[in-house]
Amino acid sequence: MPAERELIASVEPDGHLELFSPRTGMRHRCGPTGTTMWITLQQQNWQTARAAEVLASHWGTDPDTLRCDLDAWVGHFRAAGS
Numbered sequence: 001m002p003a004e005r006e007l008i009a010s011v012e013p014d015g016h017l018e019l020f021s022p023r024t025g026m027r028h029r030c031g032p033t034g035t036t037m038w039i040t041l042q043q044q045n046w047q048t049a050r051a052a053e054v055l056a057s058h059w060g061t062d063p064d065t066l067r068c069d070l071d072a073w074v075g076h077f078r079a080a081g082s
Contacts, residue, residue: 016031037070037073041070048067049067055070
């Protein structure tokens with residue numbers, strides 16, 4: 001029997017990301033900025049430092065500050081799923 005996925009992510013036509021945990025039944029909806037962060041994290045193999053560099057270059061912001069924000073954001077989802 002295959003393991004249940006911890007988190008199911010889907011991007012809606014309006015650009016919002018919906019995250020759903022089958023284990024907890026919790027849902028979280030992100031706006032377009034959160035969607036961009038999620039997709040970039042996926043593309044960068046969940047490495048927040050690499051994702052921060054990519055996003056910072058697009059958004060014209062400091063990558064170190066953005067990395068702190070990404071670490072906190074990912075931590076939020078980890079805490080919610082435990």
